[in-house]
Amino acid sequence: MNALTLNRRALLKASIIGGAVLSFDARFAFAATPGDKVVVIDAYVRINPDNSFIIGAKNPEIGQGVKTMLPMIIAEELDVDWTQVTAETTIADDKVYGFQIAGGSFTTPMNYMPMRQVGAAARQMFLQAAAAKWGVGIETLTTSAGVVTHGPSKRTATYASLAQGAAKVQAPDLKTVALKDPKSFKIIGKSKHGVDNAAIISGKPLFGIDVVKPGLLYAAIEACPAYGGTLVSFDEEAVKKQPGVIAVMAINSAYDIKGAKDAVVIVAESWWVANRARSVLKPVWSTDAQKQFSTAAFAASAAATMDAAPAGPILQKGDLAKAMDGAAKTVTAKYEYPFLSHATLEPQNCTAEFKDGQIIFWAPTQHPGDGRKVVAEALGIAPEAITIHMTRIGGGFGRRLSNDYMVQVAQIARALPGRPIKMIWTRTDDLRHDFYRAGGWHHFTASIDAKGSLVALKDHFVTVGKGGKPSTGAAMGATEFPAQLVDHVDFGQTVLESNVPTGYLRAPTSNAMAFVFQSFLDEVALAGGLDLPELLRRTLGEGRVITSEGGSPDGSKPEFNTGRARAVIDKVCQMAGWKGRSGGDAGDGVRKGRGFGFFYSHRGYFAEIVDLTVAKNGRVKVDKVWVAGDVGSQIINPINALHQAQGSVIDGIGQALSGQKIEFVEGAANRTNFHDYPLPRIIDTPDDIVVEWVISDNPPTGLGEPALPPVIPAVANAIFAATGKRLRALPVVAKDLAV
């Protein structure tokens, strides 16, 4: 059940803007959770005199396709033709639009029904306007392609011609407005190409880095390499002597402003000039307190900790010791994964202008509401004094949920009022000043009965954080699969003290947990003479719904349905012709293997099978991937859904095989560019990634993330099938597989 459809009261008002252009200001309010203050959300439809429509997408576009999808949903219920629609990203304003975010795969579950209701309410108003104009009953009217038709008299009127009348109509209640039968959908469920494709293919300026304003100045930034360090000195005079430099300044960011660090900024009329001047900056930082933090030290602490008792519990149920004593077999293994960077291809950047106490942003941010909050806090100004225009974003992956760059450019802009400032980070800045996916370590023990079924599971999880609390995105939940389905469980954790800023990376926590749990369960299955799909089927049991942990900004709780999980597992096995474990020597040192992985995240159920080849030198090439996914009753934009799933799979393959690993030395990240932080390339791409959907009677949910996690263990399990080597650490190192 979608809690979003509850607790909503609605009003829809229409207003005339600029004569013939009608703005449907569909305001609907709902309490995010009962008792919360009411948040007002708008979605907008503007009608041009030629009966074309400008439809707003309220969430940031990061390549996940919401600028296409959100207007599709409105257009469907408005009953206009897609060719009549121009999509635009709205302004960021949570008072008008409510929660605006590209994150958590929230856009679909939080907006599918509300956007349908907005479109339907607007259509209803045109019908009422036509009924009044012609003096006929509303039930005698039909709509199509933005035209109202009265069948009996064969009269027609465009929405544009009805706009004046529609503006005077009492708006319907969004909660009760009639919606289409999905069987009659003409836009939803039909593939629509990205609305910005033509602009992208012809090089139009769309992205944050492309923003140009009159009087624009450029800023380059040198930030303290270690998070929490402070600036001691820099050679101000030397920088000022550089030709073209306009200003150099220290920005003295408080440690508690999210992501801000002590930094020195150089401003010039050219970014290249500003950045070049960094070579004479000679900053001196005080980082003594940070030098203790390094990946080598974390790993040593984890190794020393993992065999001991955890510092605290995550979940304890049943009688683990007794269950393990009575078990037929016990399996134990240690797993680990590294810190990762988001490495969006568009480096962090932001443009802002400060004037008369107000600040305007052109920001590539995934979370403008948070940006407004942290900027208001940093500058000590009212949130209302901040205007945020959302640009198209050259990749998000969770990096731009943190708005450190907004805080930085805000301070530069305030120091140079009246001049728009565009700050751009270099690739090295970007890799060294991220909110990293946290590394982690797991010490598993599992027991199986004589038939191979899982009866007890123990995990000592070692993570990073502060004061015993895991840092952002570095925690493990008590409902981590399959904890809820096993009678005897003991999950405990130890938190290593860390200065590393961490954050959410596409399918956060799941991208790590899928690897460790699904790889370990493959070991458990092997010990019991089973394959992983069969062990999972037994563990899942009969179809039933289990409440999951975590939540949504709307207060709803995701559920885990064991039947939906089984359905995608069965589906992918059928697609790939899975016949149990297979793999081995293919001659001349070449090995081939097949692996399986399942994961549930962001309300999506995904099972994936990988076929791969391990070369004599140990290089792993994924040949083909099969994906079965269940994201509910409706695939809204099928072509984009396919692309999201395929891209997620390649992203996951990259995490496993490309060599991605961030290391910290004396508190500072040490990677510099794509040669030492490699991303998957076309040569690493499988020949094919086949995706099929299991359509289930559940509200549609998001696709930016959940297809990613299972491919990582599927790769690791396939490598085991090919080589007999169980890789328990990421990334995969080719030479370990060489023969």
Place this chain on the structure above:
Amino acid sequence: MATTLMVNGQTRQVDTDPAKPLLWVLREDLGLLGTKFGCGMSLCGACTVMVDGQAVRSCTAPVSSAAGKQITTIEQIVTTPVGKKISEAWSELDVPQCGYCQAGQIMSATALLNKTPQPSDAQIDQAMTGNICRCATYLRIRAAIKQAAGLKEGASA
């Protein structure tokens, strides 16, 4: 120092440091923002432009190296016969996701077909492997190049 550039069929004068990379001259001095900054070290291909018909990473090419040469950027690649075919295939196959890398991808793909009109699968991967797509649109990049080359999907020369 004044440099004369031939950009997209027009003669343009820029007064700038000759060491300034062509990328930043295009973006800052000429207002051609379609060519993108990704790495600054010729590692990702986002900045790829055509210089005298060759794909060049403009982030590491000093503007002086392009003086007097014919430069074609994403803004005008569609006016070349191969660039038109590539752009059409990119559109028909809905290649972009976030879109940030796509100018560079299109330039590299155009350079490939200029040189090798009927590339094999291996030649496509080889020619395109310098261009990173963080959204991983690679399956469609392969397919779009084949379509533009008149090769059937799944077949290669």
